Amino acid sequence: MPEIAHTDVAIIGAGPAGLMAALALSRLGIVVKIIDRRLPGEIAGQADGIQPRMIEIWDSFGIGDRLRRKGIHVHKTARRNGTGITKSAETLNITVSSTKYPYEVLAPIDVIEGILMDALREHHVFVEQPMVPIDLMIHETSDDNHNDYPVEFTLAKLSEDYIRSRNVSQADRSNLADDADAVESIQVLRAKYLIGCDGAHSWVRKKVGISVGGDQTELTWGVIDFTPVTNLPSCRAKNIIQSPTFGAMGYLPRPNDTARMYILHETPVSSGSGDVLDQQLSVKVADRTPQAIETSFLPFKMEATNVTWSSIYKVAQRVAESFSHKNRVFIAGDACHTHSPKGGQGANASMTDACNLAWKLAYVIRGWAAPAGGLLSSYEDERRPFSKALIEFDKEIFKLFNPRGVAPEEYQELWRLNNMFTSGIGLRYSSSLVVPKFHELAPGLAIGERFPRGNVIRQCDWNPVDLQDLMPYDGNFRLLLFPGDINQPVTAHCLQQSVTALMGDRVGRQCGTSTFKLEIIAVLNASKETDMHSLLPELPIPPKNVYVDDGLRDVGTTGKLYLEFGIKAGGGVAALVRPDGHICMLVPLNPVDVLAVKSYLASL
Numbered sequence: 001m002p003e004i005a006h007t008d009v010a011i012i013g014a015g016p017a018g019l020m021a022a023l024a025l026s027r028l029g030i031v032v033k034i035i036d037r038r039l040p041g042e043i044a045g046q047a048d049g050i051q052p053r054m055i056e057i058w059d060s061f062g063i064g065d066r067l068r069r070k071g072i073h074v075h076k077t078a079r080r081n082g083t084g085i086t087k088s089a090e091t092l093n094i095t096v097s098s099t100k101y102p103y104e105v106l107a108p109i110d111v112i113e114g115i116l117m118d119a120l121r122e123h124h125v126f127v128e129q130p131m132v133p134i135d136l137m138i139h140e141t142s143d144d145n146h147n148d149y150p151v152e153f154t155l156a157k158l159s160e161d162y163i164r165s166r167n168v169s170q171a172d173r174s175n176l177a178d179d180a181d182a183v184e185s186i187q188v189l190r191a192k193y194l195i196g197c198d199g200a201h202s203w204v205r206k207k208v209g210i211s212v213g214g215d216q217t218e219l220t221w222g223v224i225d226f227t228p229v230t231n232l233p234s235c236r237a238k239n240i241i242q243s244p245t246f247g248a249m250g251y252l253p254r255p256n257d258t259a260r261m262y263i264l265h266e267t268p269v270s271s272g273s274g275d276v277l278d279q280q281l282s283v284k285v286a287d288r289t290p291q292a293i294e295t296s297f298l299p300f301k302m303e304a305t306n307v308t309w310s311s312i313y314k315v316a317q318r319v320a321e322s323f324s325h326k327n328r329v330f331i332a333g334d335a336c337h338t339h340s341p342k343g344g345q346g347a348n349a350s351m352t353d354a355c356n357l358a359w360k361l362a363y364v365i366r367g368w369a370a371p372a373g374g375l376l377s378s379y380e381d382e383r384r385p386f387s388k389a390l391i392e393f394d395k396e397i398f399k400l401f402n403p404r405g406v407a408p409e410e411y412q413e414l415w416r417l418n419n420m421f422t423s424g425i426g427l428r429y430s431s432s433l434v435v436p437k438f439h440e441l442a443p444g445l446a447i448g449e450r451f452p453r454g455n456v457i458r459q460c461d462w463n464p465v466d467l468q469d470l471m472p473y474d475g476n477f478r479l480l481l482f483p484g485d486i487n488q489p490v491t492a493h494c495l496q497q498s499v500t501a502l503m504g505d506r507v508g509r510q511c512g513t514s515t516f517k518l519e520i521i522a523v524l525n526a527s528k529e530t531d532m533h534s535l536l537p538e539l540p541i542p543p544k545n546v547y548v549d550d551g552l553r554d555v556g557t558t559g560k561l562y563l564e565f566g567i568k569a570g571g572g573v574a575a576l577v578r579p580d581g582h583i584c585m586l587v588p589l590n591p592v593d594v595l596a597v598k599s600y601l602a603s604l
């Protein structure tokens with residue numbers, strides 16, 4: 001009988017969802033074990049488009065710059081239409097301006113996963129691979145016991161040599177458990193929680209009996225990665241093309257002067273699986289596609305050389321009926337939702353699932369939130385409606401395609417209308433964790449959405465800072481105080497009293513001596529030259545947490561952010577921001593109303 005190992009959270013699958021979940025949990029001090037059936041270094045040609053909100057999130061993990069450095073920045077989509085391709089394509093801005101990064105980063109999946117794995121290594125977490133789960137059992141436990149390890153499963157460490165020598169496909173590796181030559185060791189692991197991040201055909205999802213609802217589309221797509229030899233003027237932007245012969249095509253630039261092309265196929269191909277289809281067909285695509293590409297870009301030259309990967313797939317538009325089982329097993333990423341890659345959303349949605357879930361699990365495991373309270377169930381309450389909206393958007397995209405092709409102008413119009421959604425910037429949660437009150441105090445701060453960017457000056461050293469940079473993914477809640485015109489003695493007094501009231505005793509549920517932190521940040525509607533000490537002699541927060549709404553050099557910029565957020569000079573407001581950067585509550589800033597923040601945190 002193998003020895004039983006223990007971990008706080010076990011994660012099956014090390015794609016974007018699994019790696020992000022492991023990283024987020026590790027940052028919050030949670031012990032994780034993450035496994036994958038892939039061989040080390042084995043890649044799957046999938047996601048490459050990272051949306052603006054995800055770049056912001058990567059920044060909050062301290063890894064955004066690595067992604068921006070390694071990826072292509074795409075600011076515009078060009079659309080090219082019909083016979084005799086237009087010389088000057090019409091273009092559309094890729095995304096909204098209300099983000100620091102108004103562009104999409106395109107980076108191959110191995111680059112994306114590589115950065116996440118490097119970051120994980122810094123936390124001494126390594127993906128164990130090739131490894132598959134072979135059995136799962138959930139022991140009875142009380143709902144309120146966060147010290148118990150009720151999730152037990154058996155894992156098989158597979159032989160790399162065996163897999164390589166017999167060229168065992170990824171899907172078939174789960175069937176190797178009975179083959180003594182293929183299995184190096186068997187391990188039994190007990191975990192407090194399990195996250196199934198094991199993709200569209202999730203073993204975990206099936207094992208706990210979660211069904212998926214939705215359909216498979218009738219359209220078949222080919223995808224090919226290659227090095228273009230071209231004189232196309234917009235060859236380093238996205239291009240949507242309507243070819244009279246070959247129908248709809250999407251062209252994406254990739255790093256190292258390479259590119260990816262999506263091509264709609266006229267003949268639907270039958271498949272039971274719902275995603276990538278068989279190898280032979282993929283080869284056919286690779287054979288046929290270079291010619292289609294050459295013809296469709298005329299009069300420009302577009303030669304597809306050095307084809308490194310190709311595939312053909314049919315799209316399943318499905319959402320799992322539930323995202324969790326017994327509040328102990330959760331699923332995230334493609335295990336919960338699948339749709340077409342056309343919107344460049346799958347990996348983004350998967351990593352956002354992980355970020356939404358990780359801090360909630362960490363709070364419960366560390367004893368800062370009740371296991372049976374609403375925190376864990378809010379994961380499904382927040383992410384499932386989003387997944388359904390994503391499928392609806394995908395259906396809209398599909399309406400624009402038919403076997404004869406796509407109207408690029410309609411495609412672009414759909415994008416323009418859905419920019420807030422596709423960029424991730426407009427994601428708004430609505431659940432028991434989000435309190436929809438006092439919106440009128442700051443109409444520019446949407447309750448449920450991520451806290452927007454905003455330039456301010458730090459009073460203690462006059463450094464310009466973006467408010468978003470004050471919100472790393474470190475497990476802390478943050479309360480941003482906007483007191484109004486601080487030159488008014490009554491406002492200054494009210495601010496001091498409010499902070500004093502908040503600091504009276506611990507915030508949140510206490511576990512032993514540990515609790516999470518509520519970081520208080522004041523943003524004052526004042527000039528950078530204001531003498532803060534004389535105005536606020538008793539403000540009990542560190543000077544580094546006091547900012548003014550002013551520009552560094554510009555004159556007349558005082559109060560711009562207050563204006564943008566719609567905060568009136570005479571009426572203060574406090575915004576509570578969750579560890580994942582979403583605003584969950586607004587309250588009037590006075591010593592009485594601000595106590596609602598404490599009640600909220602104590603009720604987690």
Ligand code: FAD
Nearest residue numbers: 013015016017037046047049199333334341345346347348
């Ligand atoms: P996956 O990436 O599928 O990862 C699942 C992991 O689990 C894998 O590593 C797998 O080996 C492992 N696993 C599975 N079963 C087991 C098991 N039984 N035991 C152990 N390990 C297991 N999304 C975007 O956001 N932007 C894009 O531009 C984009 N382009 C795409 C282009 C193509 C051609 C395709 C096919 C997809 C694209 N997507 C895109 C979608 C994106 O790739 C997926 O949504 C994303 O990879 C899902 O992440 P995940 O971690 O949930 O699942």
